[in-house]
Amino acid sequence: SSGINAEYGNQVEGKYPVRLEIPGIGGNEGSATVLEVGDAVRELKVGDTVIPRFAGSGTWTTHKVVSEQELKKLPEGLSVAASAMFAVNPCTAYRMLEDFRPLSPGDWVLQNGATSGVGRAVIEMCRARGVGSINIIRDREDAAAVKSELISQGADAVFTVSERSELEQFCRSNTPHLALNMVGGRETVSLLKCLGEGSNLVTYGAMSNSPMVVPFGPMVFKDITLNNYWMTRWTRRFAGSVAEASMFEQIAEWFRTGKLTPTPHEERSFFDHEEAFKSAFKRKQLFVVERTLKDSRAGSSDFLVTL
Numbered sequence: 001s002s003g004i005n006a007e008y009g010n011q012v013e014g015k016y017p018v019r020l021e022i023p024g025i026g027g028n029e030g031s032a033t034v035l036e037v038g039d040a041v042r043e044l045k046v047g048d049t050v051i052p053r054f055a056g057s058g059t060w061t062t063h064k065v066v067s068e069q070e071l072k073k074l075p076e077g078l079s080v081a082a083s084a085m086f087a088v089n090p091c092t093a094y095r096m097l098e099d100f101r102p103l104s105p106g107d108w109v110l111q112n113g114a115t116s117g118v119g120r121a122v123i124e125m126c127r128a129r130g131v132g133s134i135n136i137i138r139d140r141e142d143a144a145a146v147k148s149e150l151i152s153q154g155a156d157a158v159f160t161v162s163e164r165s166e167l168e169q170f171c172r173s174n175t176p177h178l179a180l181n182m183v184g185g186r187e188t189v190s191l192l193k194c195l196g197e198g199s200n201l202v203t204y205g206a207m208s209n210s211p212m213v214v215p216f217g218p219m220v221f222k223d224i225t226l227n228n229y230w231m232t233r234w235t236r237r238f239a240g241s242v243a244e245a246s247m248f249e250q251i252a253e254w255f256r257t258g259k260l261t262p263t264p265h266e267e268r269s270f271f272d273h274e275e276a277f278k279s280a281f282k283r284k285q286l287f288v289v290e291r292t293l294k295d296s297r298a299g300s301s302d303f304l305v306t307l
Helices: 007-012 080-085 089-099 117-129 143-153 164-173 187-194 216-221 231-238 242-257 270-279 289-294
Strands: 049-052 071-073 108-111 132-137 157-160 178-181 200-203 225-228 265-268 284-287
Touching: 080 265, 080 284, 089 117, 089 231, 089 242, 108 117, 117 132, 117 143, 117 242, 132 143, 132 164, 132 187, 143 157, 157 164, 164 187, 178 187, 187 200, 187 216, 231 242, 265 270, 270 284, 270 289
Parallel strands: 108 132, 108 178, 132 157, 178 200, 200 225, 265 284
Antiparallel strands: 049 071
């Protein structure tokens, strides 16, 4: 199965660093079951669950022939949805919580974009580690319901972007020293104002589609370090490393024990791709191969979603 992520729109527009040859098969995220192996294959066997080793592999397809070097084996015991979403959002959340400053139980993390796949993973991972999470969501008619949903998922506090004074007041007594910035633009200012001295602000997205605003005062007088993170770059550097294996095992354990859950999503046949793309920014969309093959429209041929 394979999902639709926000960066795919940027890829189509030619704004994403990982470019696709056109025509080509879309999709960076997804999992598959090994059906057959060649004589030279050593690490994988029939029945293993695998994910692409690198981005841009083209996961919107029911079947594919690839070399062993292009795949990574996932730990056992994961659901179809957890396997399909494993490589991008959970790993991004894990690395940002792990790599930029030490976190101990009782510490606080601040983030915007809290309803995203990464944002929800951050909430659950913080809860699993005993770390508090302060979360910002956009202004919306169902804000109260969304706040309740995130709190039930493990969030300690949730504020809308217009509740700046309430957010700042909360952070005075629960001061975060790590902020995760998915939105960018002027919303960056709210994060900077709430951080304590000597903090880190990690930017990993720009969903506002506007330049990031970084005022002189909060950054310099509070000695805040600006960092950036891109999962694709980390994977290129550390694929096959002990750090990657350790991350996979921890994330898999959280999934197996229910401490980490797949992003709320809709499962679809590949044949429903037009509706899936239309709905992708409202709710996570997951193409499921089994559903596709059972689709009455499948016929006798495999199905590819191409760009």
